[in-house]
Amino acid sequence: xxxxxxxxxxxxxxxxxxxxxxxxxxxxxxxxxxxxxxxxxxxxxxxxxxxxxxxxxxxxxxxxxxxxxxxxxxxxxxxxxxxxxxxxxxxxxxxxxxxxxxxxxxxxxxxxxxxxxxxxxxxxxxxxxxxxxxxxxxxxxxxxxxxxxxxxxxxxxxxxxxxxxxxxxxxxxxxxxxxxxxxxxxxxxxxxxxxxxxxxxxxxxxxxxxxxxxxxxxxxxxxxxxxxxxxxxxxxxxxxxxxxxxxxxxxxxxxxxxxxxxxxxxxxxxxxxxxxxxxxxxxxxxxxxxxxxxxxxxxxxxxxxxxxxxxxxxxxxxxxxxxxxxxxxxxxxxxxxxxxxxxxxxxxxxxxxxxxxxxxxxxxxxxxxxxxxxxxxxxxxxxxxxxxxxxxxxxxxxxxxxxxxxxxxxxxxxxxxxxxxxxxxxxxxxxxxxxxxxxxxxxxxxxxxxxxxxxxxxxxxxxxxxxxxxxxxxxxxxxxxxxxxxxxxxxxx
Amino acid sequence: xxxxxxxxxxxxxxxxxxxxxxxxxxxxxxxxxxxxxxxxxxxxxxxxxxxxxxxxxxxxxxxxxxxxxxxxxxxxxxxxxxxxxxxxxxxxxxxxxxxxxxxxxxxxxxxxxx
Numbered sequence: 199x200x201x202x203x204x205x206x207x208x209x210x211x212x213x214x215x216x217x218x219x220x221x222x223x224x225x226x227x228x229x230x231x232x233x234x235x236x237x238x239x240x241x242x243x244x245x246x247x248x249x250x251x252x253x254x255x256x257x258x259x260x261x262x263x264x265x266x267x268x269x270x271x272x273x274x275x276x277x278x279x280x281x282x283x284x285x286x287x288x289x290x291x292x293x294x295x296x297x298x299x300x301x302x303x304x305x306x307x308x309x310x311x312x313x314x315x316x317x318x319x320x321x322x323x324x325x326x327x328x329x330x331x332x333x334x335x336x337x338x339x340x341x342x343x344x345x346x347x348x349x350x351x352x353x354x355x356x357x358x359x360x361x362x363x364x365x366x367x368x369x370x371x372x373x374x375x376x377x378x379x380x381x382x383x384x385x386x387x388x389x390x391x392x393x394x395x396x397x398x399x400x401x402x403x404x405x406x407x408x409x410x411x412x413x414x415x416x417x418x419x420x421x422x423x424x425x426x427x428x429x430x431x432x433x434x435x436x437x438x439x440x441x442x443x444x445x446x447x448x449x450x451x452x453x454x455x456x457x458x459x460x461x462x463x464x465x466x467x468x469x470x471x472x473x474x475x476x477x478x479x480x481x482x483x484x485x486x487x488x489x490x491x492x493x494x495x496x497x498x499x500x501x502x503x504x505x506x507x508x509x510x511x512x513x514x515x516x517x518x519x520x521x522x523x524x525x526x527x528x529x530x531x532x533x534x535x536x537x538x539x540x541x542x543x544x545x546x547x548x549x550x551x552x553x554x555x556x557x558x559x560x561x562x563x564x565x566x567x568x569x570x571x572x573x574x575x576x577x578x579x580x581x582x583x584x585x586x587x588x589x590x591x592x593x594x595x596x597x598x599x600x601x602x603x604x605x606x607x608x609x610x611x612x613x614x615x616x617x618x619x620x621x622x623x624x625x626x627x628x629x630x631x632x633x634x635x636x637x638x639x640x641x642x643x644x645x646x647x648x649x650x651x652x653x654x655x656x657x658x659x660x661x662x663x664x665x666x667x668x669x670x671x672x673x674x675x676x677x678x679x680x681x682x683x684x685x686x687x688x689x690x691x
Numbered sequence: 692x693x694x695x696x697x698x699x700x701x702x703x704x705x706x707x708x709x710x711x712x713x714x715x716x717x718x719x720x721x722x723x724x725x726x727x728x729x730x731x732x733x734x735x736x737x738x739x740x741x742x743x744x745x746x747x748x749x750x751x752x753x754x755x756x757x758x759x760x761x762x763x764x765x766x767x768x769x770x771x772x773x774x775x776x777x778x779x780x781x782x783x784x785x786x787x788x789x790x791x792x793x794x795x796x797x798x799x800x801x802x803x804x805x
Binding site: 360 | 801
């Protein structure tokens with residue numbers, strides 16, 4: 199189905215057009231927005247097709263499966279690509295509230311499209327080496343977006359970010375080399391078929407651990423997450439929002455892929471390792487979030503902590519837990535992106551995101567406060583918003599799998615999240631303002647985007663039943679593998 | 692030959708990681724370069740070495756004759772070299788900018804206000 203290539207092709211063409219277009223703000227922004235809307239439309243087309251007729255496959259240049267590069271979209275990939283489209287439209291829409299002129303002149307818009315292309319490619323590819331290439335596409339775009347800065351703090355954050363990600367890529371590549379040496383193929387479906395028959399225990403564990411380390415760095419799992427809170431709060435809010443919403447999710451997605459396709463029958467110790475890392479991530483992330491007094495750093499640590507939810511569910515590898523993880527990922531992409539945009543408005547209004555300088559928003563900016571309530575309380579897990587439903591599904595998954603202590607931890611961490619977000623809300627919005635009043639207008643495009651993303655969250659809450667049905671089917675597809683493998687390799691095998 | 696290549700790859704990894712633990716920007720970048728070359732060598736070695744048998748169908752023959760060198764690891768390494776080259780170039784430019792902005796090449800000093 200040639201439609202599969204659209205979510206990759208559309209941002210690529212948009213980026214090319216943007217580079218040729220006049221460097222003034224208006225044409226760049228409009229072309230960028232048009233490209234993102236097209237990306238969303240094509241992602242939705244792919245999703246509708248996958249939902250109606252099952253796993254879609256495109257063999258690039260007509261090379262049959264294990265030999266060429268394959269694009270595959272199962273339900274998980276299709277849903278995530280649709281989320282990329284939503285975030286793409288949001289991020290490019292935000293640009294209408296103003297981007298640093300220097301950034302805009304140095305290719306902010308084309309780079310953002312490249313980032314979207316990299317993320318969509320990573321979700322759609324059916325080949326592990328191709329996944330590595332998409333990772334690099336995504337990373338290089340994110341490197342430049344991050345490094346288009348001039349302050350010392352930002353330069354330091356950029357250098358750390360680049361270095362740790364390059365190390366992760368090297369580890370990923372090492373794992374790929376060893377895996378190819380052992381299996382002779384890097385096509386995911388082919389591996390799913392071959393690996394259980396040829397794996398030897400030693401190689402299996404070494405490879406799995408290498409993959410876990412590489413993807414945990416990207417996803418931000420304990421003890422490998424320290425780069426994230428050290429860097430995500432430094433770039434402008436729109437860039438931070440795109441990173442927070444999409445990049446760590448690619449790490450989680452890759453973990454889900456390799457664990458459901460390759461290592462599903464690996465030794466239990468491996469799953470215990472992933473579970474322990476996830477549990478520590480949840481606990482440490484949220485405790486650290488409570489310790490922070492800066493709105494954006496609170497968000498960074500919440501982002502880290504909540505990644506633990508999804509990977510803990512993955513490590514149980516039951517349909518219910520996996521379905522909860524997918525639901526949570528989708529919820530989290532929308533909400534955390536929205537919250538970073540909220541931090542952008544705070545930054546515009548008060549020139550700071552330190553909570554000491556905030557406060558009084560509820561009185562001074564009632565519209566903004568009302569819009570920001572949705573993501574803040576959704577992340578906090580206040581019923582009936584999507585965060586609550588996401589946690590509920592994960593909780594059901596852990597209890598159904600008999601992992602009661604994980605369920606207990608999910609509850610405790612949920613409480614800590616509630617505490618951390620309630621405090622962020624109280625300090626930034628409710629408390630009477632201490633410093634000077636607002637220094638600038640909040641920016642109409644920012645408010646519209648925050649409102650739109652809040653609407654998406656509300657829609658996910660109202661449509662939770664069909665969405666949950668979708669994620670359950672997605673989890674079934676991941677765990678049964680037959681449909682995926684057959685779609686890629688053809689019925690002959 | 693495999694042993695020799697495996698050892699070289701190991702030495703490159705070790706040297707790369709050692710350099711990345713240093714504080715100077717230039718050393719970190721050289722470390723990254725060594726690490727990525729160690730990885731390339733590893734992919735090449737793990738894909739089985741076959742000497743002097745390129746995967747080219749000889750004149751008059753219909754198919755390749757065993758043994759022949761697997762072309763896939765070579766293609767993977769080639770891709771990885773290109774990506775590694777681009778990333779190294781980018782890191783160098785970034786290091787230059789860090790140095791310009793912060794006036795130091797010591798990773799611990801960059802974030803510190805003067």
